[in-house]
Amino acid sequence: MAKVDKDLKKVGRLEAATYDLARSLAGPGLVLVFLIGAIAVAAFSVTEGPLSVFVVIGAVIAAYMALNVGANDVANNMGPAVGARALTLGGALAIAAFCEAAGALIAGGDVVNTVSRNLLRTDAAMSALDFILVMMSAFLAAALWINLATYLRAPVSTTHSVIGGVIGSGFAAAGAAAVAWPVIGTIAASWVISPVLGGAIAAALLGFVKWAILFREDKIAAAERWVPALVGLMAGIFAMYLALKGLSRIWRPTTELVLGLGLAFFAFGWLMSRPWVRRNARGLENRSKHVSTLFTVPLIFAAALLSFAHGANDVANAVGPLAAIVAAAESGTAAVDRVPLPLWVLAIGAIGIAVGLALFGPRLIRVVGETITKMDQIRAYCVALSAATTVLIASWLGLPVSSTHIAVGAIFGVGLLREALTNKGVPNPAVQPRSLFLEPEKLNKTPQEAIANARKREKRRLVRRRHAFGIAAAWVITVPASGALAAILYFVLRFFAA
Structure with a gap:
């Protein structure tokens, strides 16, 4: 009998080892299938020509870049919700993957020209081949840098990674005159603007919630009065955000219409949430911990909407240079006035972001949501609402901001206020x-x-300062690191393409 038990334990250990091995191979296998699919789609979609092979190579790099965008950037939207236990990690991955892909496919690509064209002063003097090599080098350098940052658990700006890559490869190809330095200057300003603005707005929102609800003697009555207003504020902010940014590729409303949508959705959200809040407030204890549960559902909606808007805007980081490569290969020149965005290029970005998030996103989600400061539903809700509000304000003011910097700054903002x-x-x-x-x-x-x-x-100490220094260092070196790597890659690719 003892021998049978021993043999059964061996079989059990063998089954567990086989399962672990299958799981470890599933990720690389899925990545390989996705990369092969990107090659097949590009080969089928691109027109015949001397530069068509570069489009296929660019599609592979774009697929790799999209995986890294999903692994690193999406954590900013879902990390606080997971840290607050409003969503399980699996639920957050499912919601984010769907919303990111939907945002990219429905409304993605509005900023493709900024990423692929506005950073360089290209003219007829730069050949189509040189321009393609510049974009490929920038693309690959950004993807490698983001991959390293994800491995080191550092949330970095994928936008700044691509920008640094384009600067480095453009400088290597045509010198300093090829770089649009005024554009770079405004982008550099966002390193300070993004986290400070995001942190200030998040801290102000949390301060209001504490003053209006949590510091009141009757917290339940205060919650019934103010939570519907905060839900309405969320609905109005996100309606304006999506109208102004998330859906800008397919719809460009006037400022008056955007403001009208914000007021209409504020009223709608307030009216619809009042009975729900009143019903769920019944039976709650008059304690902050129990009042926080009223923010769980609004937080989930906020995280989903942020993911949709992120997919619509940041898919350009994954496929912007590929769209430029396709345009240059088809036209035979680097001087293309406007870069179109083929559906197959957009699909590579959307699917790659979703796959990268599902396979590699948990590492950064935990860092953003759990390691900087402790999250609950109210703090996470303030972070999400701050992210949308900050992007909306920055868009109206014409300020360049990073979604990564905003989210991390907002997390530090609520943590420092709570500590104070x-x-x-x-x-x-x-x-x-x-x-x-x-x-x-x-x-x-x-x-x-x-x-x-x-x-x-x-x-x-309720905020872990050591993470602030590490993240800030990663932000500062992102542009020069990706730029230097892109310059090296450009010379390597130019050698083999000659």
């Missing part, structure tokens, strides 16, 4: 005289008890 409120009125032993903490005679405590009590009253 938690430590309000608590003296810091590092700067206060010890007599304030060691008064055992007055407190009828032993010296040991007084020391233990003082330690409990020390200022609490």
Whole structure:
């Protein structure tokens, strides 16, 4: 009998090992199938010509880039919701994959010309082959850098990675005169604007929620009054966001119409959520933890809408250079006024983002949602609403911002506000005289008890600063790192293409 049990354990371990091996091979296998599919689609879609082979190679690089965009960038939208336990990791991956792909296919590509054309001053002096090699080098460098950042668990801006790649390869191909430096200057400004604006708005939203709801004696009554208004605000903000940014490729409404949509959806969201909030508030305890559950469903909707808008806007990071390569190969010149976006190119970006998110996204989702500061439904909701609000304000003001920088800045913003409120009125032993903490005679405590009590009253650190320095360093070196790598790749590709 003992021998039978031992044999059964061996069989069980063999089955577990086989299952683990199958799981480890499933990811690379799916990636390989996707890359082969991208090659087949490009070969079938591209017209015959001397440069058609570069389109096929570019399609493979675009597919690889899309995988990395999905693995790194999408964590910004779903990380807070997962960290707040509003969504399981599997649920977040499913919702994000669907919404990202839908956003890319329905409304994607509006900023393709910015990524593929506006960064360089191309003219007839640059041959079509040189321009294609510039885009391929930029593309591959950005993808390699994002892949490394994902491995190191550093959320970086995929937009800045592509921009750095285009700068580096363009500089290598035609010198400093080929780079549109004023555009680069405005983009560099976003390194400061994005996180500061996102953090300030998120902290302001969280401060309002605490003042209006959580600090009230009757939290349930306050929640019934203000949560519908916050849901309405979310509906109005996202309606304007999608009209102005997410759907801009297929619809360009006037400013008056965008404002009207915002007011209409604010009223709609407020009216529709009032009975739902009132019904779900019944039976809740008058505690912040229980009030937070009223934000779970709005948070899920906010994360889904952010993913849709992200897919619509940031698919250009995955396929913008490929669209430029296709245009140059078909026209035979680098001087193309406007880069069209074929459906098959858009499909590679959409599917690649979804596959990359599903296979490699969990690593960064946990970093964004769990390691910087502790999340609950209210804080995560403020982060999501801040991201949409910041992009909306920046679009109206014409400021270039990064969705990655906004989301991470918003997370730090809510964490630092929570830390400040938690430590309000608590003296810091590092700067206060010890007599304030060691008064055992007055407190009828032993010296040991007084020391233990003082330690409990020390200022609490609710934001992990070490992550801030690591993420900031990754942001700063993204453009120069991808640029230097792109310049090297350009010379290598130029050698083999000669």
